[in-house]
Amino acid sequence: MIxxxxxxxxxxxxFAFTACTRKAEIEHHTFFxxxxxxxVSLPRALDDHDATLRGxxxxxxxxxxxxxxxxxxxxxxxxxxLSAGETxxxxxxxxxxxxxxxxxxxxxxxxxxxxxGKLVELWGFHQEERRAGSPPxxxxxxxxxPAPTLDALVETGSGWKSTDPRLWIDMGGFxxxxxxxxxxxxxxxxxxxxxxxxxxxxxxxxxxPANRRWRIGIRHPRDAGMIATLEANGAESxxxxxxxxxxxxxxxxxxxxxLDPATGWPxxxxxxxxxxxxDAALADAAATALFVAGDDWPHVARALEVExxxxxxxxxxxEVTRAMHERLSYAYGDESFEIVSP
Amino acid sequence: xxRPGDLLVALAGAALVAxxxxxxxxxxxxxxxxxxxxxxxxxDYRAAEDRIIxxxxxxxxxxxxxxxxxxxxxxxxxxxxxCMRTGWLEASGDAAACLPNRISVALLGGDAGLDxxxx
Numbered sequence: 001m002i003x004x005x006x007x008x009x010x011x012x013x014x015f016a017f018t019a020c021t022r023k024a025e026i027e028h029h030t031f032f033x034x035x036x037x038x039x040v041s042l043p044r045a046l047d048d049h050d051a052t053l054r055g056x057x058x059x060x061x062x063x064x065x066x067x068x069x070x071x072x073x074x075x076x077x078x079x080x081x082l083s084a085g086e087t088x089x090x091x092x093x094x095x096x097x098x099x100x101x102x103x104x105x106x107x108x109x110x111x112x113x114x115x116x117g118k119l120v121e122l123w124g125f126h127q128e129e130r131r132a133g134s135p136p137x138x139x140x141x142x143x144x145x146p147a148p149t150l151d152a153l154v155e156t157g158s159g160w161k162s163t164d165p166r167l168w169i170d171m172g173g174f175x176x177x178x179x180x181x182x183x184x185x186x187x188x189x190x191x192x193x194x195x196x197x198x199x200x201x202x203x204x205x206x207x208x209p210a211n212r213r214w215r216i217g218i219r220h221p222r223d224a225g226m227i228a229t230l231e232a233n234g235a236e237s238x239x240x241x242x243x244x245x246x247x248x249x250x251x252x253x254x255x256x257x258x259l260d261p262a263t264g265w266p267x268x269x270x271x272x273x274x275x276x277x278x279d280a281a282l283a284d285a286a287a288t289a290l291f292v293a294g295d296d297w298p299h300v301a302r303a304l305e306v307e308x309x310x311x312x313x314x315x316x317x318x319e320v321t322r323a324m325h326e327r328l329s330y331a332y333g334d335e336s337f338e339i340v341s342p
Numbered sequence: 343x344x345r346p347g348d349l350l351v352a353l354a355g356a357a358l359v360a361x362x363x364x365x366x367x368x369x370x371x372x373x374x375x376x377x378x379x380x381x382x383x384x385x386d387y388r389a390a391e392d393r394i395i396x397x398x399x400x401x402x403x404x405x406x407x408x409x410x411x412x413x414x415x416x417x418x419x420x421x422x423x424x425c426m427r428t429g430w431l432e433a434s435g436d437a438a439a440c441l442p443n444r445i446s447v448a449l450l451g452g453d454a455g456l457d458x459x460x461x
Contacts (some may be wrong), residue, residue, distance in 0.1 A: 026457070028450050030378040037378070037439045037446040041457055129421055129442060200439070201461040209457075217435055219461040226433065229456060240460040244424075274460055 026196075026209050029053050033060035034176050035128070036200030043194045043209065052192060059186055060179055060199070066094070067175035069117050069168070070126045079117065079169055082153070082162040090160050101174050102150035104282065107303050108289035113261040115149040117168030125246055125257040126170070134250050141264035177239065177284025180204045184235075184280065194234075204280050207234040218328075221272035221312050228310075228328040230276065237280035241287035242272035260292050269294030269314050276308035276324065301342040309342070373434050373449055375413045377406065380444035389413065389449065399443035406447055413447055415440060435459045 027049065029040045038060060042049055066074045074094070081088050090098070101114045117126070122140050124130040144166055152164035171178075176199055184204050187195050194207035196214055205214045213231040220227050221242045232238060243266070246257035260267040273290045277283040286306045293300040301309050301321065308324040318337035320328065325339050377397060378384040387395065387408060394416075395406040402419030412432050415425040420442040428438035431447065434455020439446035449455075 028376070028448070030376070030384055030446060030448065032380045032441075032444060036441065037437065039437065039448065039458065196457050198458040198460075201459065203458050203460060214457045215435075215455075217433060217456040217459040219436075219459050221461075223429070226456075226459070238460045242461060244427075247422075272461075 031057045033057055034064050034179055034199050038200070039196075039198040041196040041198075042192070046192065046194070052187070052190060055186065055190070056183055056197070059183060063175065063179035063182065067171045067178075069170045069172070070121070075169060075171065082160070083165055083168060085161070085165065087156060087159040087161040095155075095160070097171075097174075097178055098150060098153065098169070100281065101171065101285070102153075104174075104285045104289075104304065105150060108285070108293075108300055109303065110147075110149065110261055111292040111300055112173060112285045112289035113147060113149055114169055114171050114174060115152065115167050116144075116147045116259060116261050117170035118166055119144050119147060119259055119261070119264050120170050120172070120257075121168065123255075123257070123259065124248075125259075130246070130248050132248070135255055145264050147261040147264070173241070173288040174281060174285050176200075176202055177237070177279075177281035180237065180280040180284075202237075202239045202280075202284065203232075204237045205232040205234055218274050218310060222316065227312070227318060228330045230324075230327045230329075232276070235278055236276060237278065237283045238274065238276050239280070239283040239287040240272055240274040241291045243270070243291075244272075258288065258291050267292040267294060270297070271312040271314060271316065273297070273312075274310040275306055276327065277306060282306070298340050298342040306342070311340075373411065373455065375406075375408050375431075376448045376450050378446045378448070386450075397445055399440070399445050401443045404440055404443050404445045413449060414438070415447060419443060433459070 025044050026041045027044050029049065031038050040053060040056060042052065069075045069079060078088065105112050105114060120126050122136045122144065148164040148167040152162050152167045153160060154163055180197060180199060183197055184206060187206055194209065197204050208214060213233060215229055216232050216238055217226040217229050221244055241258060243256040243258060248255055256266045258267050270291050273287045275283045275287045286304045289300050289304060290297040290309060290311060297311055307321060308327060309321050310324050311319045313319060319340045320337055321342055322339050373389045375387045375389050376384050377395065379397060379399065389408060389411045392409045397404050404415060405417035407414055407416045412430045414430045415438050418425050418440045420440050425438050425440040431438055431449045434449050435458050437446060437448035
């Protein structure tokens with residue numbers, strides 16, 4: 001006679017394996033917005049992927065247009081009028097987000113500074129494709145130092161004006177975080193409980209796929225491999241800033257786009273920073289601030305209340321906070337890493 | 343107490359598991375290479391089939407190589423060639439994009455893979 005328990009066990013084992021062969025429960029979609037490729041992962045079971053994607057795409061395109069700091073962007077118009085000395089009205093949503101950016105800028109000790117658009121332009125990093133040519137001359141850079149900050153934007157009885165004609169607001173390093181934070185709220189308002197929105201390597205998570213958490217790989221800044229993987233909870237965001245995103249070479253030397261507002265030159269000492277935080281906008285600003293801080297990144301992380309950070313130093317040493325270390329699995333090799341307390 | 347029938351069921355169970363495992367693991371990298379062009383529906387290719395894919399974008403031709411379940415952009419008309427420097431995409435969730443030519447390549451599929459890669 002055959003024991004029922006044994007039969008049940010054999011069947012359970014068989015089902016455990018067939019469960020893995022089920023079609024993936026998550027579907028991936030791609031569109032272009034925020035100046036990058038946006039990959040959206042949604043549960044197959046969700047009704048009407050198309051309407052969700054179209055809504056998300058138009059929201060992100062609208063935010064791209066709002067925060068574009070040059071050419072035809074809404075912020076570009078604001079910049080032009082402010083630098084011409086005009087007193088202007090700011091739409092409440094823009095005024096609110098600029099004030100938020102300034103609070104984070106101050107907390108970061110000026111490492112994150114949305115007021116350095118003129119420096120960004122001087123280096124040519126305001127264009128999608130930088131024109132070939134040398135780095136800017138020293139006199140051009142020093143004329144923009146000390147760099148203006150959003151403190152120069154003041155509210156008067158009749159509107160907003162700039163007290164520094166060199167102020168040009170550039171929300172790169174914050175706009176994507178703001179937009180993804182809004183995307184999260186928008187998805188939640190449409191009862192989308194499970195989603196992953198990845199905008200060119202910076203992402204927000206909502207909920208989780210069935211029976212597991214979102215698995216995020218952290219790419220090594222110098223090769224195509226992964227440093228580690230991390231499991232993100234719903235309502236978390238992961239942002240990475242790296243020195244490889246926008247670069248140019250001149251006279252055998254490589255220059256990247258993350259400028260140190262204190263020196264006016266590309267920040268040194270770090271190859272990439274990954275920050276995990278519930279707040280996407282904060283994660284975005286913090287990734288830039290920690291990058292610029294270099295050696296001093298643990299202090300800036302503490303000032304911004306960032307607990308989860310991974311920093312790849314210029315010599316490819318990997319430094320992580322303890323909280324981040326506990327979230328990572330270093331499954332892709334024996335990378336040497338060091339736990340640092342913020 | 344174990345009887346001969348138990349052994350039989352256990353063996354049958356083990357055989358079933360072994361067979362399923364062989365089916366699953368030989369087709370495990372059943373991942374796909376998804377190529378997306380702005381304003382067009384994505385095109386999927388089996389990662390297991392080696393091929394060269396040529397896509398015409400606004401700047402010109404982008405050439406994508408699929409080989410041994412990996413993919414990479416081998417030629418691109420853009421000036422920075424960031425997409426080519428990304429190198430081989432190997433893990434599910436890995437992606438490379440040529441923004442100037444509005445083309446992206448991503449590896450997808452396989453439950454064991456990654457949902458996304460941060461960079």
